[in-house]
Amino acid sequence: MVKQLSLPRMAIAVAVIAAIILPMLMPSWATLITLILAKGIVVLGIIILLQAGQVSFGHAMFFGIGAYAVAFWGKYVGPGDLLLFLVIGPVLSTIFGLAIGLFMVRYREIFFGMLNLAFSMVLWSLLEKMYHYTNGADGIRVPRPTLAGIAFTPETFQYVMVYLTLALVLITSFAVQRYLDSPLGHMLRAIKSNETRLEYLGVSARKVLLIGYVISAFLGGLGGVLVAVTQQIATPEFAYWTKSGEFVFIAILGGTTSAFGAFAGAAVFEFVRFLAAAKLANAWQLILGIVLIVIIMYAPGGLIGLLKRKQPLGEKP
Amino acid sequence: MDSTIAVLAVLDGLSYAALVFLVSVGLSLIFGVLRVVNVAHGSLYAYGAYAAATISLAVTPISPWLTFPALLIASVLVGVVIGGLIERFLLRPVYGREEVLQLLITFAVFMIMDNLQRLIWGVQPIFAAEPLRLLPNITVLGVAYTSYQVLLLPLLAALTLVGLRYFLRYTLSGAVILAVTEDREAATAIGIDARRVFLVTFMIGASLAALGGALASPTTSLVPGMGTDMIVLSFAVAATAGLGQIEGAAVTALMIGLARAFAIYIQPEFEVLVPYLIMVIVLLVRPMGLFGVSHVRKI
């Protein structure tokens, strides 16, 4: 991880405080904040893979798996508890991540991206067309779960979700930060830097990448559970390629060198979408598209890059 | 399996494959020369369709036969103008940057074009089937087909394939494009303006996508999602064939078109699944695609 200057650190502190206080001041924003945080968790996974120089264009697949794990439970088993969901969703996505990852880590660059896309589209087409099981494009409703056995009113549940998600964000961000500072994390970045050298140190790049991939699959599933519960629905669109693109977009928007970037990017993305939908006659895609182009051309470090005074010497953009 | 069904499936698959080929070959060409995955390719397809429909509806009162040149004009307009603008002002500034950033620029373009499309043409389906109606119907095994779909489309696709092949292999411009694809630095060293080649290639690729859309417009109702579905489908075809492979794209489009058509008759739920399943299987076994050349690792 890049040594953080005080400005980004302050920004993080402000953001956390905002996330705690805003829902209390403006209850209608609680859901929006939850979605931002949940998507940020998925984007953390994208950032992990970006450290190895690989872009996954199919991560929506793990997001979708997490969401549908919850939805299927509701449809085929019965009412659920949020704690249970937080286990089965990520566990399922991790299993898939391991299975697919075993193949995936043999590929690099565009082939890595394409194969991820292909798998995600296979999942999407199954979700979209197997009406009997999945309800097709309409998706499956996710009724409000209990939390540790306690049922909440809709109003209270919003708060439960936003603070629970915030807690999960802090835990996962901390864990990902530790991971990226560890030998495995450095070796992950070595894959991007000089994979041959890594092999010549006796390290299996595939094994290192697989660990990163599985972690990112876990995070994807976790985000999927949180979004499905918050929006109370799981649709095939959760696994569609545009959703994968959204996650990569947010990663670049926020800046790919720090965990905070994932959430900063998600915040900007969702706020623009929310505001544009309300005020600008649904031109949110237009605006975000322009924002992305501007960021890529003039601020390659993303929003976080803008916060830092200057890039540390020798750091690759 | 019933031979009747087989023949019907082949005809369905053929016309579908023709359209998919036109879009994927453009995508493949752009990747082969510029090394950019053009996510906006689907939008160019959609704009080609919408532009063709708009012009068609405008000229139909004058003379229905004008709708045919209308299709062509629409494709060229969209491909050259919009394609040119995209390459010149949005892609050119980021050449030399990481490939994923170039891809994300085209993703941003897709988002912008998709939004604009809804603002310009709205979300209600548009029908402009005049060219289709002008041509006679053909009856095969008791089922009526439009000659537009089973004859004209495959014919135009085949002509495009032959034309592209001829252009690339036997004309000077084509040779220049191939030179830049093969070795950018060497080509520049002998005086070829690589930037011009990129611009022209992008325009050609974009026009092909727009042509696919224009030709598709009489056969279907135009709805907002058409570009979004087409980009990932054409990418699946291009990747399965091997990015940059022209003839390979034709074969693969045919294969996937036929597979999908058969799926519709045998097990409809798998219709959408088939292209992506094929893509997964091929990429697992041959990541460079069915017709792609594997890269030699340099020491």
Added chain:
Amino acid sequence: MSRVLISARGLKIRFGGVIAADGIDLDVLEGENLAIIGPNGAGKTTFLNMATGYLRPQAGTVSFLGQDITALPPRVITKLGIARAFQIPQLFLDRTVIENIMIASAAQTGQLSGLRSLLDLPERAEMEDLLDLVGVKAFAHRTAFELPEGQRKLVDIALALALKPQVLLMDEPTSGVASSEKLGLMDILTTALTKRKVSSVFVEHDMDMVERYATRVAVWSSGKIQMIGTPQDVLNDADVRAQVIGI
């Protein structure tokens, strides 16, 4: 009689029309510093590539302490005890020097933790000493990218040493290093190698270095070993002088 560490028998490989190895037989003995000399294109780097699993020979075998390593990948061969330093230094350019060597250290100890900070690992002090040994400790917190070629070579060698190998294969260790510093580098290197009981094979074009530091010299020519012997014998041989040294 010293143990045979690396043993190559009948290695052959060709790239199209170029025969890079035409029946190489060579034993690398424990405790020696074997210099490999020869004109460009003679197949010296190709030999190193085959000995470390980067290239598969079309015929012949390579073994290490009796075990056949011909078909093994670099990763496995490295773990067995053969480390490599490259002609063009292969470093993690976006990481600092200390990070580079700590990665090598973590790879060597095999403690691939996902939670402990890389720079807090117990081997840190030892690695800093190693950096000091090759003379780059002052650059520990600079990124490898910032270092000039000579320093990068030193870090590359340090990375290989951090793996605690039994044999170190170096491709032109002093190329890129300023002439005034070559002697100093080789002095430090050979002392360190002797102290750590690491045998070495090094490709070298500078005959002064070969004369001073090699215990044996092998002469490569058109994919074959033309001659092998003590530096004295080899460097005074008329054919060698004509073809390789150019006198």
